[in-house]
Amino acid sequence: MFCVKCGKEEKTYDSLCATCYLQRNRFTNLDEQLELQQCAHCDDYLMDKKWVHYEDELDAVYDHVTANLLVREDALVRDLDLEVQEIDRKSYRVLVYVTVAYEDLEVIEESETIVRIKRESCPKCNKIHGNYYESIVQVRPTGKRFSDNEREELLQRAMSHIENASRDSRDAFMAKAVEAHSGYDFYISTIALGKTLARDLVSTYGADYKESASLHGRKDGVDIYRVTYLVRLPPYRVRDIIELNDKLYLIRSTGPQMARLRELKHGDNLSISNDRLRNVNVIGTKDDVVEAVVLGEEKRELQLMHPRSFATIEIRKPQGFEREGDAVKVFLYNDEIYIIGN
Ligand SMILES: [Zn+2]
Ligand SMILES: [Zn+2]
Numbered sequence: 001m002f003c004v005k006c007g008k009e010e011k012t013y014d015s016l017c018a019t020c021y022l023q024r025n026r027f028t029n030l031d032e033q034l035e036l037q038q039c040a041h042c043d044d045y046l047m048d049k050k051w052v053h054y055e056d057e058l059d060a061v062y063d064h065v066t067a068n069l070l071v072r073e074d075a076l077v078r079d080l081d082l083e084v085q086e087i088d089r090k091s092y093r094v095l096v097y098v099t100v101a102y103e104d105l106e107v108i109e110e111s112e113t114i115v116r117i118k119r120e121s122c123p124k125c126n127k128i129h130g131n132y133y134e135s136i137v138q139v140r141p142t143g144k145r146f147s148d149n150e151r152e153e154l155l156q157r158a159m160s161h162i163e164n165a166s167r168d169s170r171d172a173f174m175a176k177a178v179e180a181h182s183g184y185d186f187y188i189s190t191i192a193l194g195k196t197l198a199r200d201l202v203s204t205y206g207a208d209y210k211e212s213a214s215l216h217g218r219k220d221g222v223d224i225y226r227v228t229y230l231v232r233l234p235p236y237r238v239r240d241i242i243e244l245n246d247k248l249y250l251i252r253s254t255g256p257q258m259a260r261l262r263e264l265k266h267g268d269n270l271s272i273s274n275d276r277l278r279n280v281n282v283i284g285t286k287d288d289v290v291e292a293v294v295l296g297e298e299k300r301e302l303q304l305m306h307p308r309s310f311a312t313i314e315i316r317k318p319q320g321f322e323r324e325g326d327a328v329k330v331f332l333y334n335d336e337i338y339i340i341g342n
Contacts, residue, residue, distance in 0.1 A: 135194025198229035206254030267318025
């Protein structure tokens with residue numbers, strides 16, 4: 001075959017020899033200027049309509065240029081090499097070397113572009129700053145009980161729940177957390193996330209929960225609802241001591257349906273549904289547990305020094321209890337002493 005341009009006799013491409021064909025044709029194209037949008041609040045970058053987090057801005061620039069490089073459909077990219085040079089804080093010169101294969105030809109094409117970082121606000125940050133929320137999780141204690149520690153723990157728990165969810169979804173955020181009625185109101189971005197948070201708290205604390213929806217407005221002909229989840233914590237927490245039918249129990253764990261308890265005198269373990277414990281009387285917390293020195297031990301009994309009167313007392317060991325140290329943890333109540341554990 002002859003090249004119609006230079007007349008050389010060799011394999012032709014569109015009637016041109018390889019040299020003439022490559023002179024007239026380019027396989028890649030790149031705009032001389034590219035804009036990369038970055039959120040001024042969360043620092044995420046807009047990549048192909050999605051906001052993405054990058055540890056290193058150079059990686060974002062690299063990906064952005066790669067995504068904007070156009071390659072002729074009948075050609076194949078064999079290799080891609082980018083050289084990113086920082087011009088100033090927010091702009092980069094990027095040199096691109098693409099190794100392209102077309103039929104049996106291979107060629108390296110060079111391009112250059114300037115990438116400018118444009119700072120603005122992403123839709124998620126717009127929502128957060130606009131106090132956007134679709135659900136409220138109201139957490140309330142029962143009775144007057146709610147220590148500062150517990151309140152802090154609750155806040156941390158809620159925040160880490162939202163943080164975990166936000167790793168998978170940019171729609172997941174907490175607009176604000178407000179102290180209210182001895183508890184908290186958590187304002188949550190979506191209804192679904194408010195629900196999972198409420199369920200997490202219900203399951204952790206063995207709490208009671210109710211939901212209610214209210215019409216908030218209309219958008220595009222559809223009613224918009226906000227949902228409120230009322231999570232009422234039970235009066236007890238894990239390691240509290242409660243009185244039930246004239247017996248004392250230690251709360252061993254709490255769950256969505258049941259709490260696991262241990263009867264203190266005999267050591268029997270049992271599960272009781274949360275419903276039956278709603279109005280239970282909490283008579284002690286872990287802060288009320290004290291140590292008693294062990295003076296002697298027999299198969300079924302322990303001799304202890306009473307922590308208040310220092311008198312020697314004998315107490316029957318609860319079943320399954322095995323002493324480990326020179327003292328045991330006890331709870332004093334109505335002139336009686338109860339073994340809590342080691
Ligand atoms: Zn030619
Ligand atoms: Zn943002």
